[in-house]
Amino acid sequence: MSMERLWGLLHRTQRLSPRPSQTIYKRVEGTQQWRLEEEEEDGEEGAEPPIHFCPMELRGPDLGSRAGKQNLGLWAATARRAAPYLVLTTLLIFTGAFLLGYVAFRGSCQACGDDVLVVSEDINYEPGPDSHQGTLYWSDLQAMFLRFLGEGRLEDTIRQTSLRKRVAGSAGMAALAQDIRVALLGQKLDHVWMDTHYVGLQFPDPAHPNTLHWVEAAGKLGEPLQLEDHDVYCPYSATGNATGELVYAHYGRPEDLQDLRAQGVEPAGRLLLVRLGEISFAQKVASAQDFGARGVLIYPDSADFSQDPHKLGLSSHRAVYGHVHLGTGDPYTPGFPSFNQTQFPPVQSSGLPNIPAQPISADIASLLLRKLQGPVAPQEWQGHLPVSPYRLGPGPGLHLGVNNHRVSTPISNIFGCIEGRSEPDHYVVIGAQRDAWGPGAAKSAVGTAILLELVRTFSSMVSNGFRPRRSLLFISWDGGDFGSVGSTEWLEGYLSVLHLKAVVYVSLDNAVLGDDKFQAKTSPLLISLIENILKQVDSPNHSGQTLYEQVMFNNHSWDAEVIQPLPMDSSAYSFTAFAGVPAVEFSFMEDGQAYPFLHTKDDTYENLHRVLRGRLPAVAQAVAQLAGQLLIRLSHDHLLPLDFGRYGDVVLKHIGSLNEFSGDLKARGLTLQWVYSARGDYIRAAEKLRKEIYSSEESDERLMRMYNVRIMRVEFYFLSQYVSPADSPFRHIFLGHGDHTLDALLDHVRLLRSHGSGDPRAASSGVAPGLGFQESRFRRQLALLTWTLQGAANALSGDVWNIDNNF
Numbered sequence: 001m002s003m004e005r006l007w008g009l010l011h012r013t014q015r016l017s018p019r020p021s022q023t024i025y026k027r028v029e030g031t032q033q034w035r036l037e038e039e040e041e042d043g044e045e046g047a048e049p050p051i052h053f054c055p056m057e058l059r060g061p062d063l064g065s066r067a068g069k070q071n072l073g074l075w076a077a078t079a080r081r082a083a084p085y086l087v088l089t090t091l092l093i094f095t096g097a098f099l100l101g102y103v104a105f106r107g108s109c110q111a112c113g114d115d116v117l118v119v120s121e122d123i124n125y126e127p128g129p130d131s132h133q134g135t136l137y138w139s140d141l142q143a144m145f146l147r148f149l150g151e152g153r154l155e156d157t158i159r160q161t162s163l164r165k166r167v168a169g170s171a172g173m174a175a176l177a178q179d180i181r182v183a184l185l186g187q188k189l190d191h192v193w194m195d196t197h198y199v200g201l202q203f204p205d206p207a208h209p210n211t212l213h214w215v216e217a218a219g220k221l222g223e224p225l226q227l228e229d230h231d232v233y234c235p236y237s238a239t240g241n242a243t244g245e246l247v248y249a250h251y252g253r254p255e256d257l258q259d260l261r262a263q264g265v266e267p268a269g270r271l272l273l274v275r276l277g278e279i280s281f282a283q284k285v286a287s288a289q290d291f292g293a294r295g296v297l298i299y300p301d302s303a304d305f306s307q308d309p310h311k312l313g314l315s316s317h318r319a320v321y322g323h324v325h326l327g328t329g330d331p332y333t334p335g336f337p338s339f340n341q342t343q344f345p346p347v348q349s350s351g352l353p354n355i356p357a358q359p360i361s362a363d364i365a366s367l368l369l370r371k372l373q374g375p376v377a378p379q380e381w382q383g384h385l386p387v388s389p390y391r392l393g394p395g396p397g398l399h400l401g402v403n404n405h406r407v408s409t410p411i412s413n414i415f416g417c418i419e420g421r422s423e424p425d426h427y428v429v430i431g432a433q434r435d436a437w438g439p440g441a442a443k444s445a446v447g448t449a450i451l452l453e454l455v456r457t458f459s460s461m462v463s464n465g466f467r468p469r470r471s472l473l474f475i476s477w478d479g480g481d482f483g484s485v486g487s488t489e490w491l492e493g494y495l496s497v498l499h500l501k502a503v504v505y506v507s508l509d510n511a512v513l514g515d516d517k518f519q520a521k522t523s524p525l526l527i528s529l530i531e532n533i534l535k536q537v538d539s540p541n542h543s544g545q546t547l548y549e550q551v552m553f554n555n556h557s558w559d560a561e562v563i564q565p566l567p568m569d570s571s572a573y574s575f576t577a578f579a580g581v582p583a584v585e586f587s588f589m590e591d592g593q594a595y596p597f598l599h600t601k602d603d604t605y606e607n608l609h610r611v612l613r614g615r616l617p618a619v620a621q622a623v624a625q626l627a628g629q630l631l632i633r634l635s636h637d638h639l640l641p642l643d644f645g646r647y648g649d650v651v652l653k654h655i656g657s658l659n660e661f662s663g664d665l666k667a668r669g670l671t672l673q674w675v676y677s678a679r680g681d682y683i684r685a686a687e688k689l690r691k692e693i694y695s696s697e698e699s700d701e702r703l704m705r706m707y708n709v710r711i712m713r714v715e716f717y718f719l720s721q722y723v724s725p726a727d728s729p730f731r732h733i734f735l736g737h738g739d740h741t742l743d744a745l746l747d748h749v750r751l752l753r754s755h756g757s758g759d760p761r762a763a764s765s766g767v768a769p770g771l772g773f774q775e776s777r778f779r780r781q782l783a784l785l786t787w788t789l790q791g792a793a794n795a796l797s798g799d800v801w802n803i804d805n806n807f
Helices: 001-017 064-068 074-112 114-115 138-149 155-163 171-185 255-263 281-290 362-369 441-463 484-495 493-503 524-534 545-552 558-563 573-577 606-609 616-636 646-659 663-667 673-694 701-712 742-752 762-766 775-797
Strands: 022-027 034-040 192-204 209-216 223-224 240-249 271-275 295-299 357-359 397-402 405-418 423-433 472-477 504-507 519-520 583-589
Touching: 001 504, 001 616, 022 192, 022 295, 022 519, 064 362, 074 281, 138 441, 138 616, 155 441, 155 616, 171 192, 192 362, 223 441, 240 295, 240 472, 240 545, 255 281, 271 362, 281 295, 295 362, 357 397, 357 545, 362 558, 405 484, 423 493, 423 616, 423 701, 441 472, 441 606, 441 616, 441 742, 472 484, 484 493, 484 573, 493 504, 504 573, 504 616, 504 663, 519 545, 519 558, 524 545, 524 616, 545 558, 573 583, 583 616, 646 742, 663 742, 673 742, 742 775
Parallel strands: 240 271, 271 295, 295 357, 423 472, 423 504, 504 583
Antiparallel strands: 022 034, 192 405, 209 223, 209 397, 240 397, 405 472, 519 583
16 A cells, blocks of 8 residues: 555544544653653644644544444544554654664764774763762863863972982982872872882992003003093993903994994904994993994993084083893893792893993093094994094903992882772773982983872862773882883783783883973874874973974874884883783973983983973973873773774784895795785784774673773784793784894895895894894794784684684
8 A cells, every 4th residue: 555545544534533632742841851741732623633643542433423323334444454554654664763863873973983982972971979070071081180280280399309319229219119108198099009129230339440441552451541420330231351442333233333344343352332322222232242342332422412502411521321231120030020039040131241331421432532543434423522533443452340239129119099990900000210320300200290290180080070990000110220120020020910901001201301392102002092182282382282283293194203113221111012011101302312411410300491491391291181181091981992903004014024025035935925814814803893893882881891801902912922921021023022023034034135144133133143044943933923913813803703713
C-alpha cells in the first residue's frame, strides 16, 4: 500500500471519530526533561486536525448514534487495515531518527580528525569528596591549573636552591632532601616517602690530586701543567697513569678519529685532545678507547659558545665537569638495584672506560695546541683559542695521572603521589634531578623549583575538586650528575612492574638553558600530544604568540625544529631505552649556541638570570605550564593520548636508509623482506586498533582500560626480548645501544661498501670498528630485529586469535 493511501485512511479515520483528548509531550522551561500533560485542544472549526503518531489513542465512534452504527463496519475495516502500517511507520520513523542522530554525532567527531583519540571532555568526571563543584571539563581544569600556578614563587626557589651545596652523598644534600620531604608532606598528597640506595660514586682524592706533566725526551717527567681547579674531574675515569704523544682529535667522534687516520695521524698509543660538545664525555672516551688511545683530555673551545661580545662567556680558566660511564646508574651493580645488603655478582658495567680522562681549561688547551706539529687541521676543526692554525700533531709527550677513588655513598630519592580515581595503578611520572656538582642553577635548581611548584599547584587543584583518573607521581632524584644514578637504580628495582604501571616519564632537567628556541627530546609516542600542548602555551619572549606559532614562524616543519631523539646523557633516556616507558625532556635554549656554564662552578643563579636578560621567571613559568598541561592530559583523558602509529614512520625512515643497500644484499643472496613485512604488520595493527577505538563508546570503562593497557605498553614492545638486560641494558631497538638495534644493522650493512678498517660509525652503535661485513652476524641481527618488531605488531593486535605470524 502506498504512503498516499495510508495518509488518506488516517484522515478518514479522524473525520469519522469525535475529537479525542490527546496526550502530548511538552518541554518544561529550564530543564532538559519532558513530561506528559493532558491537554484538551478544540481546534478551530473547519481546520484540519493535526496528526499525532505517538502516543495515539484510536477510539471508535459513539455506537449509540445512528451515524455511528452506519459507519461501524467501515470504521472496523479501516482500523484493521491501518493498524499494521501505523506500527510499521512508527518503527521506521524511530529508526530513521536514531540513525540520523548517530550519523550527526559521528560526523561531528570526524571533524575533529585524530583529536577524537586524544581529546576528552570527561563528561562523567566525579569530583573529589571534599569538593563543592560539579563536572570539571578540560577548559575548567586548564583554567584552574593556570590560576593556581600563577601564585607560585619559582624564581625565589631557584635562587635559594642554587645557593645550597648539594653534591650527592654530602651533608648539604641530606639536609635539602629532608626539606623537600617536609615540603611534600605539607601538600595534599596521598603518599610521601623516600628510598635510599647505596651506590659506588667516584670522587677526586684531595691528598693525591690528578696531575698533568710534560715528558722529556729521555722519558722522564718534566714540568707540570698546573690544573687550575683540582675539584674538576671525570667521574668513573679509569685510574692510573697514561703517557704518550698528544694528538688533536676535534670532538672525538668516531668519524673524527677515522679522519685523523686518513690524514696520516694515528690515534692509537697516544693521548687525545678533544673539544667539548656534539657527543657526551662518555662517548668521547669510549671512541678514543676503541681506536686504541691511551687517555683523553677534554676542553671547552670558545668557538662552541656564543661569539656575541654582549653575551656572557665561559672564563678561559674554567674546566667543565662530566662523567665518562657509557651508561646510566651505578656502574658497579649493572642491572641490579643498589639497595643495602643486596648481594651482587662481582661484575662491573661494560660502559666503564679502561683509559683515564681529565677535563682541562681553555688556557691549558692553548698551551698544548701551541706544541703540536704535523698537518694543519681541516678548516672545520679550527677553533677560537689564541692558536693559529690548529695542527693535528703529534706533539711532545704528556703524562696524565688520575687518582680518583670510589666511595660507597647513600643517595635518597623522594616521592609524592596523588592517587588516581579510576586507574590508580597507572602512574604518570614527573621528576627532576636534585643534586649538583657546583651551584647547578640551570642543571638542577630550575627543575627542582618547577617540580615543587607543580606539586603545590596540583595539590591546590585536588582541594578544589580535581582528582585525576591515573595517579600522578612526583619524584626528586639524587645522583643525577653521576649519570642518572638515582633514577636508574629505582628503575632497576622495579623493572618487572614498571612497564605495566608507568604511563609516561616527564623530565624537568636542563629545562631552561636559554630562551631563543624550544626543543623536546622525546619518544615518538608523545610528538602529537606535544604539538597539541604547544598550541596552548604562550611564548615567554614573543608577546601574542603561542610556542607553536613561535616555532612555525622560523620553520614550517615544526617537528624538524623541535623534536630530537633522546640522547644517552638525558635523564629521560633510561626510562625509554632501559625500561620501555615513553619519556620526554623539555629545554629552552640559546639559538645556535650552548649555555656556557653548564657543569661548571659558574652555573649560578646570577649568570643564568643574565643570560636570559631577566626573563628567567617567564621562561620557567612557560616550562611549568607546558609540563603541567601535559600531566593533566595524560592523567585525565579517558583514552591515553599516545600516538602509537608514529613508530610506523620511524621504521619507514630507517627502511629508507636500508633500501640503498638492497642491491648489495641481493648480490649475496640476502634480503630485507622480513623487516618490510614486520613493519607492514605493525602499521596494520596500529590502524586496526585506531578503528576499534574510533567505533567504541568512551563511557565503557572496561573497554577504555583495555585499550589504555595496550597503548601504554607500546614502548615496552620495542625492547628486544632476545638480549639480556644485564649484558645489554639499553634493549630498545630504535634508541638503544648494541648489536640488536636498527642503527647497528644499518652500520653493519654500510660495511658492504666500505674498504679497509670499516665504518667509523659502527663504534657509536656498540660495534667494534675494524671488522668487515659478516653474513652470519647480519642474519642474526636481522632475526633479532624482525621478531622484536613483529612482536610489537602482535602485541598491538590484541588477542592471540587476531594474530597472523605468517610472512
